[in-house]
Amino acid sequence: KAGVTQTPRxxxxxxxxxxxxxxxxxSGHRSVSWYQQTPGQGLQFLFxxxxxxxxxxxxxxxxxxxxxxxxxxxxxxxxxxxxGDSALxxxxxSRGSRGFADTQYFGPGTRLTVL
Amino acid sequence: xxxxxxxxxxxxxxxxxxxxxNCSYSVGISALHWLQQHPGGGIVSLFMLSSGKKKHxxxxxxxxxxxxxxxxxxxASHPRDSAVYICAVSPRGGTDKLIFGTGTRLxxxx
Numbered sequence: 001k002a003g004v005t006q007t008p009r010x011x012x013x014x015x016x017x018x019x020x021x022x023x024x025x026x027s028g029h030r031s032v033s034w035y036q037q038t039p040g041q042g043l044q045f046l047f048x049x050x051x052x053x054x055x056x057x058x059x060x061x062x063x064x065x066x067x068x069x070x071x072x073x074x075x076x077x078x079x080x081x082x083x084g085d086s087a088l089x090x091x092x093x094s095r096g097s098r099g100f101a102d103t104q105y106f107g108p109g110t111r112l113t114v115l
Numbered sequence: 116x117x118x119x120x121x122x123x124x125x126x127x128x129x130x131x132x133x134x135x136x137n138c139s140y141s142v143g144i145s146a147l148h149w150l151q152q153h154p155g156g157g158i159v160s161l162f163m164l165s166s167g168k169k170k171h172x173x174x175x176x177x178x179x180x181x182x183x184x185x186x187x188x189x190x191a192s193h194p195r196d197s198a199v200y201i202c203a204v205s206p207r208g209g210t211d212k213l214i215f216g217t218g219t220r221l222x223x224x225x
Contacts, residue, residue: 033213037156043201043215056211088156100205100213101146101165106158 001026004093004107012113018079021110023091025072031055031096032074033104034066037088046089049074050096078112086114118142121202121216128223134189136219138202141183148213149176149187150201158201161187192223 005024013019025032033048033056045058049068066076072093078085090109094102119140128134138147149161162169162176164185169176173192178185189196202216 035213042217043203043213045212045214048212058210058212090156090158092158099145099211100148101163103160103163104148104213105160106150109156111156 004091004105006089006091006107006110008110009108010111010113012115013081014115015081015083017081018077019081019112020075020077021089021091021112023074023076023093023107025074025091025093026105029093029095029105030072031094031099031102032068032072033092033094033100034074034076035090035092036060037090037109038084038086043090046076048100055099081114083114085112087112117217118206118214119202119204119216121200121219123219124217126219126221128192128221130193130223130225132192132223134192134196134221134223136187136200136202136221138185138187138216139183140185140202140204140214142204142214143207144180144183144204145207146205147178147185148203148205149185150203152199152201152218154198161200189221192221194223194225197222 031050034046048056068074088109092104092106164178175188199218201218203213
């Protein structure tokens with residue numbers, strides 16, 4: 001089975017722009033979750049989608065949003081980019097029936113740099 | 116105080132040594148995950164535990180739910196084990212999510 005894929009792998013944007021990141025889960029997985037990793041804050045949970053519905057959300061401003069399509073692929077969007085949004089953005093997929101008590105399979109990440 | 120604490124933050128070992136990384140948490144959990152992150156960013160799930168002990172090759176993970184503590188052991192360490200090891204918990208009740216520890220950076224020298 002193919003693993004979790006994320007596109008693009010690297011992205012450079014300027015302040016005020018918006019960005020869309022994509023995550024394709026492992027075939028058959030219905031849950032996709034998103035994380036932000038920075039040197040200062042470490043790994044933080046953004047949100048989780050299951051069967052096209054946002055099931056859980058972390059403590060991030062409304063500039064961070066996402067969606068999931070019927071084929072379980074997910075996108076996350078960050079609007080009005082700030083310098084502090086520079087980070088590695090990771091997604092993970094799982095079967096989803098047991099929430100985060102299922103094994104999580106992570107993608108390689110998208111490294112976003114905001115100038 | 117962080118809800119998930121790991122120790123040590125950094126660990127240096129000689130090839131062949133037995134290694135222990137500790138994780139303590141302060142919330143009730145439905146599961147605990149041990150993750151491995153190599154330079155470049157990719158994360159691999161090593162174990163998911165809700166009780167007891169699991170073993171995979173040279174890796175062993177244990178959890179004590181009453182004491183809110185988990186350990187990851189690496190037997191016969193090897194330079195390819197050099198990575199950051201991250202503990203994450205899924206809290207019971209409230210928002211279902213993962214809360215991460217700050218990670219333990221392990222370097223194994225030949």
